[in-house]
Amino acid sequence: MVKKYRAGNKNDMKKFMKNVEKQVYSSAESGVKNTTHTVECPKCKTSKKIRFKKGVGKCPTCHSRIELDLNWE
Numbered sequence: 001m002v003k004k005y006r007a008g009n010k011n012d013m014k015k016f017m018k019n020v021e022k023q024v025y026s027s028a029e030s031g032v033k034n035t036t037h038t039v040e041c042p043k044c045k046t047s048k049k050i051r052f053k054k055g056v057g058k059c060p061t062c063h064s065r066i067e068l069d070l071n072w073e
């Protein structure tokens with residue numbers, strides 16, 4: 001997933017800036033919107049697609065509350 005950019009290249013720098021913008025927007029959005037993430041439940045250790053409402057989701061297997069960690073980058 002890591003793309004390499006040539007710093008002196010104009011087109012590459014444009015792409016780079018676009019990519020940075022995209023990432024900033026998408027992570028900002030996930031903080032406010034309801035999202036679906038595949039996470040591992042800390043309790044039953046199963047990876048499930050979980051819908052999060054305002055950063056809080058519920059494990060469909062053991063019904064424990066899962067808080068979305070928004071501190072990841």
Ligand SMILES: [Zn+2]
Nearest residue numbers: 041044059062
């Ligand atoms: Zn669970």
